[in-house]
Amino acid sequence: MSQKKYFKEKIFIVTGASSGIGKATSIEAARQGANVVIAARNIEKLKDVAKVIESLGVECLAVQTDVSKREDAENLINKTIEKFGKIDVLINNAGISMRAMFDEIEIDVFKKVIDINFMGTVYCTRYAIKHILEQKGSVVGVLSVSGFTPLGARTAYVASKYAMSGFLESLRIENIKRGLHVLISYPGFTESEIRKHALMADGSEQGNTPRHEEKMMTSEEVAVSMMKAIRKRKRVQILTLMGRSAWILNKISPWWVHKAMYRGISKEPDSPLPKWK
Numbered sequence: 001m002s003q004k005k006y007f008k009e010k011i012f013i014v015t016g017a018s019s020g021i022g023k024a025t026s027i028e029a030a031r032q033g034a035n036v037v038i039a040a041r042n043i044e045k046l047k048d049v050a051k052v053i054e055s056l057g058v059e060c061l062a063v064q065t066d067v068s069k070r071e072d073a074e075n076l077i078n079k080t081i082e083k084f085g086k087i088d089v090l091i092n093n094a095g096i097s098m099r100a101m102f103d104e105i106e107i108d109v110f111k112k113v114i115d116i117n118f119m120g121t122v123y124c125t126r127y128a129i130k131h132i133l134e135q136k137g138s139v140v141g142v143l144s145v146s147g148f149t150p151l152g153a154r155t156a157y158v159a160s161k162y163a164m165s166g167f168l169e170s171l172r173i174e175n176i177k178r179g180l181h182v183l184i185s186y187p188g189f190t191e192s193e194i195r196k197h198a199l200m201a202d203g204s205e206q207g208n209t210p211r212h213e214e215k216m217m218t219s220e221e222v223a224v225s226m227m228k229a230i231r232k233r234k235r236v237q238i239l240t241l242m243g244r245s246a247w248i249l250n251k252i253s254p255w256w257v258h259k260a261m262y263r264g265i266s267k268e269p270d271s272p273l274p275k276w277k
Contacts, residue, residue, distance in 0.1 A: 003231050008033035010137075011084045013076065015067050015124060016094030018045035021142060021187065021226075024219035025091060028227050030056045037080045039065035040094065059084075067094045067120030068112070077127040088137040089230060090128045092121040092164070095142070100201035101272045102155045109203045110156040117160035122167065129180075136179035138230050141168045143186050145243045149250050149257060152265050153272040172235070181233045185226055186247075188240030189216045 012029045016022035017038035026036050030053040038053070038060065040046050046062040053060040063079050065072045080087055095117045098109065125139055132139060146154060147161035165184060172182035198206040217240055229237040238244050250257045259276075266273040 003227070004032050006032075006231055007227070010034045010088040011037065011080065011086055012089045012091065013037045013039065013080055013087060013124070013128065014091045014093060015039045015065065015076075015120065016142075017049060018042045021219045021222050022091070022093040023049050024223035025093065025226055027052055027056075028220070028223040029089075030058045030060070032227060033058065034089075035059040035084060037061045037063060037076070037084070039063050039067070039076050041066050065094075067124055068115035070123050073120065073123035074127045076124065077131070080128075081131060086135055087128050087131040088135045089140065090124060090132060090138070091140040091142065091226075092124055093140075093142040094120050095160075097154070097157045097198035098200070099153055099198045099206055099272065101153055104201040104272075105156065106202060109199050109201065112203070113156035113199065114160050114163070117157070118163040118167070121164050125171070133175070133178055133180055136181070138181040138183060138233070139168065139171065140183045140185060140226070140230065141165070142226075143184060145186055145188055145238075145246050147184070147186055149246045149261065152262050154265075181230075183226075183229055183234055183237060185222075185229065185237045186239065186243055187217065187222045188243040 007029065012034045014022050014026045014029070014036060017026045018040035022040070026038050026049060029036050035058050036053055038046050038049055041064065043062065043064040046064065050060045050062045061079065061083050063076050065076045067073055096113055098105065098113050121141060141164050143161045143164055146158045147165045150158050168182050168184050196206060200206055222239060225237065225239055238247050246257060262273060263276045265271055266275050
């Protein structure tokens, strides 16, 4: 069966779908014939994405959602079932980053990152799981290399991604006999708006990204790879040579990886980390 036939009329939910990887994956799923439910806090941006999806000849439902709020996550799943009657794939993509030293970050800012990235995944998955199990469908978590490699000045972000990884691995074990597919996707640095909206110590947004976005993997490339991984029901997907190298080296020589990560982050413009001497 071709990939397009495989996804035809399947129901996808994609969180964080107003931009970046979420937007690209929503559109790619539509290109493959799936009907898509898109969720994010910015409803106007969602409406623009919905127009693109509907132009591809499939159905789209846009639901304004703050995944850190349990009632919003429950509403997202309820709206999906009301319209489509089933859920085949849930892509937990909504996320926010941060950039500050742990001893300087406000605890409410730290909690906000955890609530969006980790608890948002927990809430959406919890309310969707029984419907996905009925279809023997897929739960997907979009992490990053920081889901297995620590980064300085990103403690809340890294903690949230490690938590997502452990949660999804455990969910997979629980449901080995029930036909649930769990994919953990680890994109490398990807061109997106997440770094522009990264939270500083006081909760303000970073604004300008400290990295060269034009040199990164595009969101569209990530989306294409993720759809293939869902089709093949892969357990883990690590994108980019840098990501795969970090995965291996972190097991062989974690101290070397930690020093390399420190050096790289300390060289960023206005880095919170002192330069490595």
